[in-house]
Amino acid sequence: MYAYTRDLAAAQDLAQEAFCRAYARWGRVSGYHDPAAWVTRVAWNLATSRWRRLQTAASFLRRQRPEHVEEPSPDRVALATALATLPAEQRRAVILYHLADLPIRQIARQEGVAENTIKSRLHRGRAALAAKLSEEGEGNA
Template identity: 30%
Template sequence: MLQNRMSRFEQLVMPHLKVAWHLARWLARNDSDAEDVVQEAFLRAFRYFDGFHGGNARAWLLTIVRNAYYDSLPTGLPPEPLDEELGPADWSTNPEQLAERKDDCLQVNTALRRLPAAYREVLILREIADCSYRDIADITGLPEGTVMSRLSRARALLVHYLAQREEK
């Protein structure tokens, strides 16, 4: 019975270790905390694996990773503010010119780190974890329309941050 459970867990959940790590890394913003989050998430996933009755194992695991991260935060921390007054992005920045720059990855990573957590997580789930809007809604517990709105704002703010960097 335990062997069957472990085999099923390895087959369904373990292939998503890399994407779980990336989500934890972007949420926690450092390797040490991300390792703790992933370890806790996989312990929880294994502990409650009997409650997983099929469906999208990746979305199920990423929900656990997200919850493990937020559970790890000290209580009483105010959430990062969302910039609801963000105006239209400056689309004059040419992404191809940015890609040609030697430090493109550094610029993008720095800009991603500046995003409020609520924006950063939907952007990471969509662009890096390749989750659908529905999966992101399930993972975050948000309505799908809110996911799309946050994703749009996250992209606009990311472009804004990259444009600011270019002006320097």
């Protein structure tokens, strides 16, 4: 299977799946003249099906890709740069609240802290972002 797939992990998965199918049908497969040939044929068929699925997926992705992807706007780059300067807790709170649109209660539950802690992180994070973004704006003027 490795020679056919050129992927060791995939070859191992295919062989394991073929043996599992043989085990599930052992009452019938054991009566064959060469049960190993049946397992080999099943593995080969699985590999062929896998290859076809991969080809179909690759073709679909090629059709879905846009011709031209626009670069991020300068504002988006500035925001990402400013977010990277925040402490991790503040950055998570700001991103989850403002970009992922999660309510404070859910963020607090997810982070395992009190709601007031999230409010504090948001306040500090927004203040730091405002300062950082105004510095960058003044530096470009």
